[in-house]
Amino acid sequence: MCISDWRVWNTLMSKNKSKKKLSKAGKIILDVILVLALCMAGFSGYMLFKETERYRIAEASYKDLKETVLVKKEDIEDNSKHIDWEALWAINPDLRLWITMDGSQIDYPVIYPEDNVYYLKHLPDGTYNDNGTVFVDAGNNRDLVDRNTVLYGHHMLQDPPMFAELENFKDQAYADEHKEIHLYSPDDEWIVYPVGGFVSNGMDDYVQLSFSSDEEYEEYINMLQSRSVFSSDVTLTKDDKMVMLSTCSYDVYDGRFALFGKVEKVVKPGTTVKEPAQTKEPEPAKEPETEETPEETENTEEQVYYWEEPVYEEPVYEEPEYTEEEE
Secondary structure: OOHHHHHHHHHHHHHHHHOOOOOHHHHHHHHHHHHHHHHHHHHHHHHHHHHHHHHHHHHHHHHHHHHHHEOOHHHOOOOOOOEOHHHHHHHOOOEEEEEEOOOOOOEEEEEOOOOOOHHHOEOOOOOEOOOOOEEEOOOOOOOOOOOEEEEEOOEOOOOOOEOHHHHHHHOHHHHHHOOOEEEEOOOOEEEEEEEEEEEEEOOOOOOOOOOOOHHHHHHHHHHHHHOOOOOOOOOOOOOOEEEEEEEEEOOOOOEEEEEEEEEEEOOOOOOOOOOOOOOOOOOOOOOOOOOOOOOOOOOOOOOOOOOOOOOOOOOOOOOOOOOOOOO
């Protein structure tokens, strides 16, 4: 080591020696900070575990449900959906629909609830879970008889995604590739043909279930179509019924994405279709023949009752005859 290096070394050592040792209070403060940091890290880890755990529970629950109620494709001859409804009702008797869309993970049971709150955070079997269950608006009737039947489902970021893939309809190419959504009930099957979709928020009252007239329904349809973010070759008229699928959207604060489409019932093989009513004018109805009714004979011997005033007769007193003996 040269002389210059030696001088540098001595200078550094002298500076280190001049530093004061950390006080006892300082050590306590550092220990507290360290403990708080460890606690924060532990809490963050716990919350992360809890967040992923709810997804794991929901994913396992839906997986077990599908394995229980869905008939495997290799066990059936056609490509239609075969559901063991008895097994599904054993889980929850209000599970009366099933929704699926080819080319997506949308393949879930649908429940008819008593309100629009409970199944936001409950699985089909009633387990509390933020993934919830796809459900029909509580104001709708069953079997898609209303002009607008609304289904709600969450937009989850992990499996099961629920209705998250609906937002893909904002891409025209995706909309062109997904032309049908299927709904099943124990007795019927429907196809929903997507017509449009739009982004909204929780303050927008875009859900309407009943309509007072055809004109009001047409105005509603036109309003929805004017807001659509994709185009479709399918149109809705006042004579059609629609299904609306509503989920969350992260494009705006408290966002919503609503997909609506025309719904048609599938005629199953072996079922008879009612013939349309004849359009020709009906023949004029024949005038009813008048039947002669026998004349009623008048009863001339009518008994007339009059009130007669009773006649008062004075009593007649006879004087008794007296004999001599009595005198």
